[in-house]
Amino acid sequence: MAAAGLLTAGCSAGGSGSGPAGTITAAPLASAAACAAALGHAPATVLGRPAISVDVPGARAWGDPAIVLRCGLPEPGPTAAPCLTVNGVDWVIEDPAGDPIVFETFGRSPAIDVRVPASYGRQNASAALVDLAPMAAALPRTAHACLG
Numbered sequence: 001m002a003a004a005g006l007l008t009a010g011c012s013a014g015g016s017g018s019g020p021a022g023t024i025t026a027a028p029l030a031s032a033a034a035c036a037a038a039l040g041h042a043p044a045t046v047l048g049r050p051a052i053s054v055d056v057p058g059a060r061a062w063g064d065p066a067i068v069l070r071c072g073l074p075e076p077g078p079t080a081a082p083c084l085t086v087n088g089v090d091w092v093i094e095d096p097a098g099d100p101i102v103f104e105t106f107g108r109s110p111a112i113d114v115r116v117p118a119s120y121g122r123q124n125a126s127a128a129l130v131d132l133a134p135m136a137a138a139l140p141r142t143a144h145a146c147l148g
Contacts, residue, residue, distance in 0.1 A: 027072030029110040030058025035071035038112065038138040042069075046131040047124055065117040067128055068100075069135070073111040075142060076104055083146035084126060087133035090146040091126075101125040105136050107143030112136050 029035065035058045042060050044051055049063025058072040082093045083106055091114075094102040099118035103126070105111045114132060116125040129136075 024054055024056045024059050024061070024068055024070065026057045026059065027070045027110070027113075028074065030056075030070070030072035032058075032072055032110050034110055034139050038071055038135045041134040041138050043131050043134070047120060047128050065119060067117070067120070068115045069112060069132060071110060071112045071135075071139075073104065073113055075109040075111050076106060079106075079146075084129075085145070086126065086129040087137070089129070089133045089136040090143075091129055091136075092146060096122070103129060105139065106146040107141055108136060108139040109142045110139065112139065 027035075039058070039060060042051070043062075046062040046067050049067065052061050052063070052066060054061045054068075056070075059068065059070045061068045076092060079092055082096060084091055084093065089108070090106040091103040092106045094104060094113075100115040101118060101122065102113055102115050104113045112132075112135065114128060116128050118125070120128070
C-alpha cells in the first residue's frame with residue numbers, strides 16, 4: 001500500500017490515466033476556463049480521504065478506492081433520474097444501485113461528475129457531495145432546480 005500523500009497515475013497521450021484511481025478519461029470540455037476555476041476549490045479531503053494525484057486534465061481524486069471527480073462534461077438535459085440538492089448544487093444520480101455511484105451536476109455548464117465506490121456506503125456517497133459542493137458551485141449556473 002502506498003504511503004499517505006500523493007500518488008501519481010500515469011497519463012497516455014489520449015487524455016486518460018490509470019493508476020491508483022483506476023482508469024480516468026478526461027471529459028470533453030476539461031480544458032474550459034470554468035473547470036480551471038472550479039478545480040481551484042478542490043478540497044484536501046473528501047469523506048476524510050486525502051487527495052491523490054491523477055495526471056488527467058480536469059480530474060481530481062481522493063482516497064483508496066478513489067472517489068473521482070471529472071469536470072468538463074456537456075450539461076445534461078431534462079431527465080427522469082433521481083436528483084438531490086446539496087448546499088445549493090443540484091446533482092442527478094445516474095444509477096443509485098450502481099458501483100460506482102455516479103452523480104452529475106444539473107444546471108451547471110460545463111458539468112461535473114463524481115464517482116463514489118459503493119464500498120464507501122450508499123449513505124456516505126451523497127455525503128461526498130458536501131465536500132465537493134464548493135467546486136460545483138463555482139461553475140456557471142444555467143438552471144435553478146432539477147425535477148427528480
